[in-house]
Amino acid sequence: MSVVGVTGPHRGPTGTGLAFLLACAFLLGGSAAQALDVPPLTGRIVDLAHLLPPDGAASLTAQLQAHETRTGNQVVLLTLPSLQGEPLEDYAHRVATGWQLGQKGADNGVLVLVAPNDRKVRIEVGYGLEGTLTDARTSQIIRREMVPRFKAGDYAGGITAGIGAVLGTIEGTAPAVPEPVDIRTGGEPTAFQYWMIGTFVGLLAGIVLSQGLRHARALFGSAIAFLVAQSAGLLVGVAAGGVTLLLLGLLLSANRGGGGGGGLDRAWGPGGEWGGSLGSDGGFSGGGGDFGGGGASGSW
C-alpha cells in the first residue's frame, strides 16, 4: 500500500459518498488528537509546574513587562509538569496560537515552554521575530543557557538565563508598527456596493412599474425606470454612506479614547490601543499574533 494518498476530485454518487466518509473520518481524527488542553493565560508566567520561587517569578514578570513596553514583543513562559504524550512541537504551537502572543500583524510573540517531567523544552517564535530569533539562535539558547542548568536541577536559573538570552536577542528589534485600521477589510459591503444593489433593485421596480402603465409609451417607461433606479440607488447609497461614516467616527473616537498617558508609553505600553495589552495587576492577554512553527526544541 502506498503511503501517499490523495483524495482527488470524485464524480458520480459513489465517489462523492466516499469522499464524504473520508472527510468525516478526517474530522473525527482531528478532534480526537487534541488531548491536552491549552491552559488559561493568567499572566506572563504560567508556572503550572512550580519551577520558579515567588520572588523569581515576580522579577521575571517585571522584566518581561518592561521589555514589552520598550519593544512591543510579548514573551511568555509556560511550565507544565507533563505533556501527557502529546508531541512537544504540536502542543507548543497550539498554545502559542491559542494565546495569540504578539501584536496582530506584527506577530512578535515568543513562547518558552518547559516540561520538566518529560525533560523537554521549546522556544516557539512568532512570524515577526523569526528573522532575529532564528531557529539556530533559539537552539543555541536552549543548548547553552537552559539545558546545562536543567541537567543540574537548576530550573529557575535555566529559565531566567534562557529568557534573558531571548530578550537580549530581540532587544534591538524596532517597535512593531501596528497595521492601520482598514474599514474595508471587514467583509462589510461598501457604500458603492450598496449603491449598485440599490440601482439594480430600482431598475427592476422601474421596469415593473412601466410595464404596469400599459398606456404609457415605451420611452416614457424607460425614463421612469431610469429615474426610479437612480433615485433608489442614490437613496440606499446615501444611507449606507451615512452608516459607514457613523461607524468610522465611532471607531476613531474609540481609538482616541483608548490611551490615557502620553508619548511612547501610550503607544506601546500597557493598555495601549494596539492590543497585546495588560492591566497593572493581571488582566494580561495576547494581542492577536500568529505563529508559523519557527523556533527550536531541546531535551536533557
Add this chain to the structure above:
Amino acid sequence: MNGRIVVLRAFLLGGLLLTLAGCGYNEIQGLDEETNAAWSEVLNQYQRRADLIPNLVATVKGYAAHEKDTLEGVTQARSQVAGLKATPELLKDPEAFKQFQEAQQGLSSALARLLLVVERYPDLKANENFRDLQSQLEGTENRIAVARKRYIDKVAAYNKAVRYFPTNLTAKFLLHLDVKPNFAVADEKAVSTPPDVKF
C-alpha cells in the same frame, strides 16, 4: 404577452443575481484564494528545506565523506523535488499533486536517513555549524507541518463549500471549480513518524 415576458425575465435575472451572494459566490471565491495562499506557504517551506540541503550535505561530507550512498541519496531526492514544477496549478491535477507529495516524501526519508548516520560521528555532532544547520532543518520541518495543517483546514472548508448544497451549484455551473486534493490521513501519519531505516 410581450410585457409579461419582459417582467418575468427581469425578475429571473434579478433573482439570479441576488441569489449569487446567497449561494456562496463570494464565499467560494474567497475560500479558493485562501486555499491557494495556504498552498503557497506549503511550497515556500518545502523550498526553504531544499535550500538548506546543499549546505548540510557539504558540512556532513567534511566529517563523513565515506557515507557516500546516504549523501547521494539526499542530493538525488532533492534534485527530484526541484525537477517538479510546484505552482498553485498543481492543485488542479491530483496526479501531479500525488507525484509532488511522493517526491517530498522521498526527500524526508533521505534526510532522516542522513541524520541517523550522523549519530555515528561525535565530532560532527559537536560541530557548531552542523548543529545550527540541524536546528534550521528541524525548524523548517516543523514549519512544513504547520503549513500543511493550515492547508488541510483551508481545503476542508473549500471542499465543503464546493460539495454542499446550494453552493455546489455555484461552484459547478458558474465557477467550474472542483474539489481540491488534500493530504490524506495515511500521508500525515507517514510524515509524523520517522521512516524505517535499514542498512
